Amino acid sequence: MSARAVSPQSQSESKALPPLPNADKYAVIVTRFAPNPDFVLHLGSIRAIILSHDYARMYRGRFLLRFDDTDPRLKKSALEYYDLIREDVRWLECQWDAEYIASDRIPVYYEHAEKVLRSGDAYICTCTPENFRLNVNAGRACPDRSKSPEQNLVDWAKMLNGGFGEGEAVLRIKTDLSHPNPAVRDWPALRIIDPVKYPHPRVGSKYRVWPLFNFGSAIDDHLLGVSHVIRGKEHLTNAPRTEYLYKALGWSIQEYVHYGRLKTTDIKLSKSLMVKEIEEGLVEGYSDPRLPTLAALRRRGYVPSALRKLGQCERDEPEGDRQDRTQVQLHRKPDHNNSLRGRTDLRCASATTSRKEGPPRQNLQGSSKERHSQPTHLLIGHRSSQKEQGRPADGTVQH
């Protein structure tokens, strides 16, 4: 039996989405949202959440929440954010059917790492990053690439038991060294992170080898039965990486749907910038009304339906006006009454694409046909009629 789309069940799914590519190939449609719990969610995540959730509901499938918390060094998660993210996703009315936490699944990633080492589809590279880059950019193999599986398993054990230090060895997946995109060539899958210097908030210093995003999420997408990966175009190069890994493991690749990113005109959707602003005391925390976090928008009185429309706005445009990018204008207008009564426009506006901007677009229907048209504006400005949930931190906040 294959998956069939059903009519929208509730107000939150009141508009039909374009069909998913190859939906009838799958008995059950399974989608996932995989945030890194290193901060709360912000506007940049809402499309991934809403589209993944709504497609799962549309096909009576399953929507998974997977915490991608496998970088305790540069993208270190914090315990508070797991719950805050759950709260954000629930607030968007996107209840998930099952939850997974990547840091609970490290033995699973190790098992598959060993599998690809044994089959000769991966190797332990001990080059410096500079040397590896020089070789790979020239399409040359690094000296470690020709090691036997036996030697690679010995070196893998050294990665696990401390024989190699941080930065001294990395497990790479063999790909095509002449792949047009050098970032795909022999991509890194697992690396060492010093467990004493960088303990993990959930599992402490238990592990010293951690999967990189591409490896952990690709393994889980298959094992958790994800049929459609719905994500931003910034992930376009991850699909060919996954293909090499799946081929090595004998798995078939799932469907990918890449959507345009939300662009803001006067607020940067940058997690690191927001964290910096908080650390420097420029704003008063993740729910400060000046930030584009969901917590801040909630506090400013937005209701989930306004953000849902923003997450879905691409599908609201007429077929001929489908665009590469969507712009969001979050105007911070002066509020002379020092209250939340000032008007806030949340705009979803399409922008004309240019062929020079990048690879052809894969739109929601899986077509790579580019379209050109005049920009159109779809105003979805919204004010909450509900009681205000909070007050700006100070009276000078503009919104």
Ligand SMILES: [Zn+2]
């Ligand atoms: Zn090497």
